[in-house]
Amino acid sequence: MGNSQSAARVVAPLSFLYDFSAQQYGMFSKPNMLDVHNRNLAAFSPYPYFIAGFFFPQQIFQLVWLWKLWKSDGTPQENETMGRFAWVYSLGNVCIGTWMFFWNSNDLKTSNVFVIINTVAQLAYISTQLPPLDTSSTPNVLTHIVSKTFAGIGVLDLLHNTSAAYYRNVPPSSLVQIATGLGFAAAAGVSDWIFGGCLVYDLVALSVGQEGSWGRLLGGYAALTAGIVGLRNWLYPRYKKSQNKSREGYARINPGEE
Template structure:
């Protein structure tokens, strides 16, 4: 997914604006996205306000990232060129994510849950591929690197919750958790926790807490308790892994090794 810097400066904010407009539609239309949520519950339904509580600060980080993308000038210095490369590499994946979320909103509010799930799958897999397959280690001395890690990993983190939530209500509406679901949830989140840094790991724990609170709210108390145990376990794994092996680097931006890319800056 190559893109030039000049194109990235327009594609990224445009995709953000489209997603933001779709979210306003989702909240203000009738039925709104919470109405659809309340009418379609399953074993991976989270507490809906946890999703809203996640997106508000996440959008602030997006705005900070977008501002920096516009502010930097790759022609000014080698340092700024390297900073720009870090951000531009993420732009295509960022745009795909925003457009998928916007498309999901339209189908979700129409209660076309299986169609909505297609866009959830595309977004979730795209973001997970980027953070695990392309994103270089976070350089704590590079603002661009830090912001790119925060935005991309929070996108992927909420994408995991969306994947579980939308998939369960699309294909297992009003069903409780089977033994297989409980085992897969524990194994899946445990595996993600073992390969997570503090940012994505924090999102994984947040997802589990959102699921635990949501399931308790619909009367699945024992399942909620187990999800709470999973959350504590995931937090312990993330903490132990990252304390034992710190995931970040400290380098001058000019010496930061970014992922290989064919982008033209």
């Protein structure tokens, strides 16, 4: 495990630099990312500047997380958590960095392969490998933020690239519209504030990027998803806590009835 963590401390920053360099290429080359986006509009094309608005703060969190990973001055459990995620993180950076070259070449079907790999890897990690959130642990909190924002924007990337690669200028069918609402609602029902917030952001970006009734429906889905995330993470825990207190009070008053 020690050798693996030592390697991760080197590989993760290098993967960040690779992805960051590829993003600069994507922005300043001709055609650039936005040019390709505008040529391939589809039902899940977001408003492009929402992507930039997401990546800037996310990269700040990544840099802080990388600094903590490099220092490795946490507990053994914290270091192990960061080291384990570092490999998934590095895979994601390599995939998204490589995606850029195919996207800017307008080879969207090939670029979609890298999007699928990244999104599946990030979702698999946060759903099966990520330990519970511990707000008293900075490395744990940072790992939750970085991994869940990676997965959250990955959902948008997957919808966007797939629709642009295979369904350019094709309006969403009724089935697609219903499935979109059900899918995001189901995901929101099992999401915390971090990943759930990313899902809401995805839908807002899509709603602003689309027009007409589909754009308005996506906006409604964003509000619904936000409501479900809030219900699950704020209202329901408080209701459950109050119910537990009521049961404890009843048990103290009627100890013989237990």
